[in-house]
Amino acid sequence: MTTPRKRATIADIARRLGVSKAAVSFALNDRPGVSTDLRERVLAVAAELRYRPNSAALALGRARVDxxxxxxxxxxxxxxxxxxxxxxxxxxxxxxxxxxxxxxxxxxxxxxxxxxxxxxxxxxxxxxxxxxxxxxxxxxxxxxxxxxxxxxxxxxxxxxxxxxxxxxxxxDHAVATALFDTLFELGHRRVAHVMGPLDFEHTELRRAALRECAGRYRAPEPRSVETDYSAEQSAEATRSLLQDGGRPTAIVYDNDVMALAGLRVAQELGVAVPADLSLASFDDSIAMRLVRPSITALTRDxxxxxxxxxxxxxxxxxxxxxxxxxxxxxxTLSARESTAPLTDQRGGANTSS
Amino acid sequence: MTTPRKRATIADIARRLGVSKAAVSFALNDRPGVSTDLRERVLAVAAELRYRPNSAALALGRARVDxxxxxxxxxxxxxxxxxxxxxxxxxxxxxxxxxxxxxxxxxxxxxxxxxxxxxxxxxxxxxxxxxxxxxxxxxxxxxxxxxxxxxxxxxxxxxxxxxxxxxxxxxDHAVATALFDTLFELGHRRVAHVMGPLDFEHTELRRAALRECAGRYRAPEPRSVETDYSAEQSAEATRSLLQDGGRPTAIVYDNDVMALAGLRVAQELGVAVPADLSLASFDDSIAMRLVRPSITALTRDxxxxxxxxxxxxxxxxxxxxxxxxxxxxxxTLSARESTAPLTDQRGGANTSS
The missing domain is CATH 3.40.50.2300 (Response regulator)
Incomplete structure (x- = not known):
């Protein structure tokens, strides 16, 4: 058991340094008007005297650890x-x-x-x-x-x-609906979704939103592929979507890393973005705006x-x-180079079954 | 002042739940062999009794807060x-x-x-x-x-x-020397460096390493451009390096975001990477390996x-x-698509000045 000793006060620090209590208080609370030098000296003395700024609260018996x-x-x-x-x-x-x-x-x-x-x-x-x-x-x-x-x-x-x-x-349901709607309004009907794990609530909400959008636009049943959010599984899903029959004209990814991986696969397969395929991401990042073509994404604060x-x-x-x-x-939606109206796409008509 | 009360022990928790002390200890220490259900019940009782796992250490008067x-x-x-x-x-x-x-x-x-x-x-x-x-x-x-x-x-x-x-x-000096040497060994002589702020020690070490490499290879004085690490300043620096006389055949960036921004500027200007220009980055990231061409980078653990x-x-x-x-x-150096020997580059001979 340690014996409680008298708590150091702002007055103790001020006395030690030969400055005013106000100056000490300002320095401890990081307010303007105190030189860096004085602030450092105040902090050093406060540390030496084991001054605790929250002593008033502690004295009230509050159990917080802040x-x-x-x-x-x-x-x-x-x-x-x-x-x-x-x-x-x-x-x-x-x-x-x-x-x-x-x-x-x-x-x-x-x-x-x-x-x-x-x-x-x-x-x-x-x-x-x-x-x-x-x-x-x-x-x-x-x-x-x-x-x-x-x-x-x-x-x-x-x-x-x-x-x-x-x-x-x-x-998340309303947000997903707005993103998918943007693609349907651009004329896309075969819209695919490369998802994260379905045990996250928002994954399921997004999948349902896509299905509902497709229904409203009388589009074919959309393909939603579950992944572990990794670049590897996204690349595999994208390859399979682009090489199978009924190729989508737009793919939406659940995060930015998967969108980057998807863009690379499209480029490797000679599928031009956005001429042959529109891409969008549920997550924005600096790479989404720096890659070429830049990728349309939802920008979250x-x-x-x-x-x-x-x-x-x-x-x-x-x-x-x-x-x-x-x-x-x-x-908010940040529309970028990776999405275009279907009529502008070479693959506007069905390219495969 | 709070009055110290008797500390709860593992035995108290075990008695309350009617299980062995070993089971409680295993649950508290998150060892295998304890069901999730039991672990949760142990944790709930531990919380209720305000059991502190580090009570032994505290009793020794140690002032640590862990x-x-x-x-x-x-x-x-x-x-x-x-x-x-x-x-x-x-x-x-x-x-x-x-x-x-x-x-x-x-x-x-x-x-x-x-x-x-x-x-x-x-x-x-x-x-x-x-x-x-x-x-x-x-x-x-x-x-x-x-x-x-x-x-x-x-x-x-x-x-x-x-x-x-x-x-x-x-x-950092040795690491930078190895990266710049790789480019000089590929035949590059006009190697530029888009740096971070010079008040960081490693920025100056890298700049010095490039100057020394250039000296060893009797290359022209290299151009090093200071930035604030942002995509914007990197884009500006890259544009100016590629449009001025004595255009570099290789540019090294101090981080991954700046390398991405530099690649985009090169692509916009019609400067093919790596055919006209090699690019490398001091920082690796998932975008460095997913962008096309993928960017050579130092991979740090x-x-x-x-x-x-x-x-x-x-x-x-x-x-x-x-x-x-x-x-x-x-x-370690992760060599990727963005770097090539100078002889393979169309701009092998001076393209300007």
């Missing part, structure tokens, strides 16, 4: 291929900034590990709450978080069914989504009662 | 364009896994904010140590960390000059680098004495 958690359930080695997580994290940080709350991240490789992490974080009091991403059907995480009593916010496809876990949500999720979680943590779900800004 | 920090000094909105940070973070997590230590990240937009973050983390006892990236010339961070007494490891270009901060390092940095930092935290710097695995 950290929230985010579990990244992806194979660690492929994490760098997606821009979603770093952008989300940056937005979360922005949403936390004014509450002086930190973000703790953990990379796991399975749902079981993710569940275990929430248990450990709660039992070891590592975090005040968590942000949950990639909603699943019959999501075991929501039940566990409720059972643990760990404050949480979900980033989802629709308002949470479980009022104990509010969502920051985008209507993932940063704003992270910021909103963090603010909503801070509300959950601060509030005893329930917090409402919040709709996030829907993505 | 979290390390990583500051990401980048404009938050552009963080998603680089694959370096998510890969590094995943590797760091892997290196921390067996010590049950978490990773706290903070996105900042300036060196001043980064310095302030270290001060706050130390004074508020938020982290046990930090990993410092992007070494700078006359690095103010090293001096501050030493002054704060905050354990740190630097990811650097050479062993740290300051033995108080060990480095996990890659010899950023994941392994993060893992090594985390293990080294845990050594620093655990050890009273100094810890040695550790060389990391150098990157």
């Amino acid at each position: 950290v929230i958690g985010l579990v990244l359930n992806r194979p660690a080695r492929t994490l760098g291929t997606e821009s979603f997580f770093p952008e989300l994290m940056a937005g979360i940080q922005a949403g936390l900034a004014e509450t002086h709350t930190g973000l703790q991240t953990l990379v796991v490789a399975s749902l079981d590990e993710e569940l275990a992490a929430y248990g450990t974080w709660q039992s070891a009091q590592r975090v005040d709450g968590v942000i949950v991403v990639d909603p699943r059907r019959d999501d075991a995480r929501i039940a566990l978080l409720d059972e643990l009593g760990l404050p949480a916010v979900q980033i989802g496809s629709h308002p949470s069914d479980d009022p104990l876990i509010p969502s920051v949500w985008i209507d 993932t940063y704003a989504l992270g910021e909103l999720a963090a603010r909503t979680l801070m509300d959950v943590i601060a509030t005893a009662g329930p917090v409402s779900s919040v709709p996030a800004m829907p993505p | 979290v390390i920090g990583l500051v990401l000094n980048r404009p938050a909105r552009t963080l998603g364009t680089e694959s370096f940070f998510p890969e590094l973070m995943a590797g760091i997590q892997a290196g921390l896994a067996e010590t049950h230590t978490g990773l706290q990240t903070l996105v900042v937009a300036s060196l001043d904010e980064e310095l302030a973050a270290y001060g706050t983390w130390q004074s508020a006892q938020r982290v046990d140590g930090v990993i410092v990236v992007d070494p700078r010339r006359d690095d103010a961070r090293i001096a501050l960390l030493d002054e704060l007494g905050l354990p740190a490891v630097q990811i650097g270009s050479h062993p740290s000059d300051d033995p108080l901060i060990p480095s996990v390092w890659i010899d 950023t994941y392994a680098l993060g893992e090594l940095a985390a293990r080294t930092l845990m050594d620093v935290i655990a050890t009273a004495g100094p810890v040695s710097s550790v060389p990391a695995m150098p990157p």
Whole structure:
């Protein structure tokens, strides 16, 4: 057991440095008007005296640790291929900034590990709450978080069914319908979809949206191919779509890496984009706009989504009662060189059965 | 002041659930052979009893918080364009896994904010140590960390000059020399370099390496253009290199985004790659291998680098004495479609001036 000792105050730091308490406070709170040199000296003395800025809150007996958690359930080695997580994290940080709350991240490789992490974080009091991403059907995480009593916010496809876990949500069905409609309005009827795994809720929502669009336009039953989000499986799916009979005149990919892989396969097979084939992606990235032809994509403000999720979680943590779900800004379509009206395409008439 | 209450033990959890202590321990430590159902029940009871797995260590009076920090000094909105940070973070997590230590990240937009973050983390006892990236010339961070007494490891270009901060390092000068040499060996003499900001140490090391290579091959003084790492500045630099007299036959880019932007500019200007121009990148990414032509790049094992940095930092935290710097695995060259011998290039003879 450690004996509590008298807490250092701002006055102690000011006395030690021979400056005003206001100057110390400004330096500690990173406000303008303090030289870098003074700020560093203040921080050094604060560290030496073990000054704790949140001592007032601690004295009130609050159990907060001023950290929230985010579990990244992806194979660690492929994490760098997606821009979603770093952008989300940056937005979360922005949403936390004014509450002086930190973000703790953990990379796991399975749902079981993710569940275990929430248990450990709660039992070891590592975090005040968590942000949950990639909603699943019959999501075991929501039940566990409720059972643990760990404050949480979900980033989802629709308002949470479980009022104990509010969502920051985008209507993925409506967004997918808008993207597929764009292609049908350009005259395409054979539209294919290279999907991610179907155990993610939004994958199924997108597949249903395509089927409904095709029905409305009296188009043939669309082909949707499930993949693991990798470039390899996308290349294989694209090759098979382009070489089989009833070749699609447009293909939509569930992420940017798969769209890049699909474009390369089309180029290798001599299928000109967009003259013979239109391509689009559900995820945007810098490569989508730099590759030639640039690829039409849905541009999401993932940063704003992270910021909103963090603010909503801070509300959950601060509030005893329930917090409402919040709709996030829907993505916008960035039309680029990879999509064209079917009449402009050489393959406007059926090129094969 | 809170009154310490008796700590919950594994035996308490086992008694409550009517299972063996071994089963509880296995569930808490996420070992195989425990059903998901039991693991969840164990975690729920552990949370309810406020069981702390590290109670033994805490009882020894250790002041650790079992979290390390990583500051990401980048404009938050552009963080998603680089694959370096998510890969590094995943590797760091892997290196921390067996010590049950978490990773706290903070996105900042300036060196001043980064310095302030270290001060706050130390004074508020938020982290046990930090990993410092992007070494700078006359690095103010090293001096501050030493002054704060905050354990740190630097990811650097050479062993740290300051033995108080060990480095996990890659010899950036040797690596750059190998990449530029590859192009000179292919017969190129007018090799240009589209660089990042010169206040990063490795930028200057690379520029010097190119100048030395050019000298060894009696080639003309190479052109090195400083940029802010953005696609926009790379496009501008590439356009100017390709349109001015003495056009380079090879261009090397400091990152993958700039290489993509450069390839697009070459394609727009009708400069065929690699027939008229070879391109290479200091950073690899999935886009480098999916774009057509695919781009020759140095492939770094950023994941392994993060893992090594985390293990080294845990050594620093655990050890009273100094810890040695550790060389990391150098990157390997992934030769792809964007580079070719000069004799194969149509522009083998001077195309201008």
